[in-house]
Amino acid sequence: xxxPGSWYLILAAVLFSLGIIGVLVRRNVIVMFxxxxxxxxxxxxxxxxxxRMLGDVxxxxxxxxxxVVAAAEVVVGLGIIVSIFRRRLGATADDLHILKG
Amino acid sequence: xxPSMFAAAIAKPDLITFVAAxxxxxxxxxxxxxxxxxxxxALSLVLTMFGIAILFIEQxxxxxxxxxxxxxxxxxxxxxxxxxMLLGVDRREVFGREFLRGQxxxxxxxxxxxxxxxxxxxxxxxxxxxxxxxxxxGNSYNNVQKIAAEVFSAYLLPFEATAVLLVIxxxxxxxxxxxxxxxNAEEENSEAVQGKAVDR
Numbered sequence: 001x002x003x004p005g006s007w008y009l010i011l012a013a014v015l016f017s018l019g020i021i022g023v024l025v026r027r028n029v030i031v032m033f034x035x036x037x038x039x040x041x042x043x044x045x046x047x048x049x050x051x052r053m054l055g056d057v058x059x060x061x062x063x064x065x066x067x068v069v070a071a072a073e074v075v076v077g078l079g080i081i082v083s084i085f086r087r088r089l090g091a092t093a094d095d096l097h098i099l100k101g
Numbered sequence: 102x103x104p105s106m107f108a109a110a111i112a113k114p115d116l117i118t119f120v121a122a123x124x125x126x127x128x129x130x131x132x133x134x135x136x137x138x139x140x141x142x143a144l145s146l147v148l149t150m151f152g153i154a155i156l157f158i159e160q161x162x163x164x165x166x167x168x169x170x171x172x173x174x175x176x177x178x179x180x181x182x183x184x185x186m187l188l189g190v191d192r193r194e195v196f197g198r199e200f201l202r203g204q205x206x207x208x209x210x211x212x213x214x215x216x217x218x219x220x221x222x223x224x225x226x227x228x229x230x231x232x233x234x235x236x237x238x239g240n241s242y243n244n245v246q247k248i249a250a251e252v253f254s255a256y257l258l259p260f261e262a263t264a265v266l267l268v269i270x271x272x273x274x275x276x277x278x279x280x281x282x283x284x285n286a287e288e289e290n291s292e293a294v295q296g297k298a299v300d301r
Contacts, residue, residue, distance in 0.1 A: 002159070008156065009223065010161070011123050015126065015149075015221045016219070017212045018131070018212070018277075019130070019135060024204075024205075024209075024211060025134065025208045026134065028139055030139050030142075030184060033145050034135070042258060045156060045157075045164075048156075048162045050155055052161060057248060061251045065256075068266065070177070071176065078181070079274045082188065085188050
């Protein structure tokens with residue numbers, strides 16, 4: 001018998017919480033972005049686990065769409081980070097407390 | 102419905118694979134959070150992605166495991182590394198320096214409370230609802246066919262929307278990355294601190 005799905009779900013919950021802690025604790029914008037990717041991966045793992053547990057391939061299709069959205073999000077997010085950095089600010093969240101253009 | 106929670110009932114190869122992949126995932130996650138150097142964080146992120154890919158294969162999602170390695174571990178992390186290298190490795194983030202007093206311990210506590218909440222909620226009721234497509238998961242030989250049949254029939258409209266999304270993302274990236282040389286930018290340049298590269 002294979003590993004029960006609840007183990008996967010617990011692992012995904014732990015990974016998601018680590019992502020939350022990372023976003024809240026780190027101040028480097030790029031590392032915060034990586035933690036968001038980690039949270040997306042945790043959700044993907046949950047989708048695939050439920051796909052197996054419920055015998056429905058729709059969960060895997062959802063992961064496919066999440067991957068596409070994550071790719072687009074990373075491209076735009078990193079573009080924003082680069083353009084912020086061009087303004088001679090640091091890549092730290094505390095440097096972005098002035099929202100003036 | 103729920104399979105036995107006792108490890109003795111689980112086939113040994115499955116158990117070993119799961120434990121090893123889980124350790125890889127968690128080690129990578131801790132590495133992302135605790136590394137002071139962003140490059141090390143990015144490499145730890147690769148570790149996490151590979152662990153997740155192993156768990157995908159373990160759950161008969163071979164196509165997604167391949168896509169995970171190609172898109173996440175390949176493209177996205179390389180993009181992260183490119184940006185880190187482009188901006189210069191930023192070591193100014195000192196762990197001791199805090200703008201909000203006590204924010205970091207509180208953040209860690211909030212994360213642990215969130216985890217406890219999720220686990221508590223998961224123990225009560227599982228509202229899964231009706232199946233979306235009633236398509237059974239394929240085995241190792243027809244996983245790609247199953248996903249393709251769903252994507253190109255029931256999920257055709259979302260699939261085409263993702264194509265639009267990707268085009269928009271590319272346009273946004275080009276727009277954000279371009280360098281505008283206007284009179285305004287020239288003035289800003291002349292006012293900027295001397296000694297920095299004049300590149301805009």
